[in-house]
Amino acid sequence: MSKQNDEAELEPRRCAFFFDVDGTLAEIQPRPELVSIPPRSLAALQQLHREGVPVAVISGRPIEQLDALLQPLVLPAAGIHGAQRRTAGGTQQNLALDEQTFATVQRELAQACGEHPGLSLENKGVAFALHYRLAPELEETARALAEAFVKRYAEVLALQPGKCVFELKPRGASKGEVIRSFMREAPFSGRTPVFLGDDLTDEAGFAVVNELGGVSIKVGSGATEATQRLASVAAVTAWLEALQHALSGQQDQSIKPD
Numbered sequence: 001m002s003k004q005n006d007e008a009e010l011e012p013r014r015c016a017f018f019f020d021v022d023g024t025l026a027e028i029q030p031r032p033e034l035v036s037i038p039p040r041s042l043a044a045l046q047q048l049h050r051e052g053v054p055v056a057v058i059s060g061r062p063i064e065q066l067d068a069l070l071q072p073l074v075l076p077a078a079g080i081h082g083a084q085r086r087t088a089g090g091t092q093q094n095l096a097l098d099e100q101t102f103a104t105v106q107r108e109l110a111q112a113c114g115e116h117p118g119l120s121l122e123n124k125g126v127a128f129a130l131h132y133r134l135a136p137e138l139e140e141t142a143r144a145l146a147e148a149f150v151k152r153y154a155e156v157l158a159l160q161p162g163k164c165v166f167e168l169k170p171r172g173a174s175k176g177e178v179i180r181s182f183m184r185e186a187p188f189s190g191r192t193p194v195f196l197g198d199d200l201t202d203e204a205g206f207a208v209v210n211e212l213g214g215v216s217i218k219v220g221s222g223a224t225e226a227t228q229r230l231a232s233v234a235a236v237t238a239w240l241e242a243l244q245h246a247l248s249g250q251q252d253q254s255i256k257p258d
């Protein structure tokens with residue numbers, strides 16, 4: 001870094017990059033399955049990776065969905081808010097609920113959601129997301145349901161609010177802690193961590209990156225622990241392309257966030 005982090009001009013070859021997906025690399029869509037990552041962003045990620053700059057995705061989605069969104073790229077990744085982590089070497093670590101508890105929560109949640117047809121229940125294998133984007137009037141219903149389940153299964157579940165969603169994730173899952181784990185390992189260690197995210201779940205990541213002396217970048221509006229900001233997913237694409245140019249030896253001031 002050539003300047004203080006609050007006005008950093010990044011030197012990409014000295015950084016390790018961490019990206020949230022929904023709302024950061026990909027525009028928010030009415031339903032999770034409609035999401036895609038812009039080809040220009042994918043090309044930039046691919047070049048960073050090809051040139052040996054460490055890049056990982058840190059998402060609330062399961063890793064298999066991340067692989068589908070990023071194909072043909074296969075990156076180090078954290079899924080389900082940190083409950084899953086695939087290292088640069090390809091080893092995968094998972095936090096999980098025991099099968100019986102998972103099956104019980106699944107059955108009870110499905111039954112409860114069935115009483116509110118506007119709610120959509122996403123089963124992520126080791127976590128659940130209660131979406132109300134298509135029925136915003138059900139926000140408080142979704143919140144109450146999620147809070148009740150987390151209270152009932154407090155030993156194993158934690159609440160993760162997000163954009164038009166209340167998620168039930170395995171207790172202990174944290175985007176901050178997975179970024180910390182990546183930063184202890186090659187090829188990430190010894191570099192400046194840079195994390196871009198847009199939502200509440202990303203705040204844990206910003207806190208750890210700040211603690212490690214890195215660069216935290218909030219995408220969009222809203223209160224945040226992040227020290228820098230980009231306005232939108234489109235701005236993330238432009239920022240990634242500026243990184244590409246910087247990697248190719250071209251100077252481009254636009255890699256400085258707003």
Ligand SMILES: O=P(O)(O)OC[C@H]1O[C@H](O[C@H]2O[C@H](CO)[C@@H](O)[C@H](O)[C@H]2O)[C@H](O)[C@@H](O)[C@@H]1O
Nearest residue numbers: 021022028029030031032059060133163164165
């Ligand atoms: O950590 P992220 O990569 O940002 O993932 C967070 C959640 O993203 C998805 O839900 C959100 O995006 C959907 C598609 O744009 C949107 O319809 C929904 O309202 C958002 O909450 C995904 O479905 C979740 O599993 C992720 O945890």
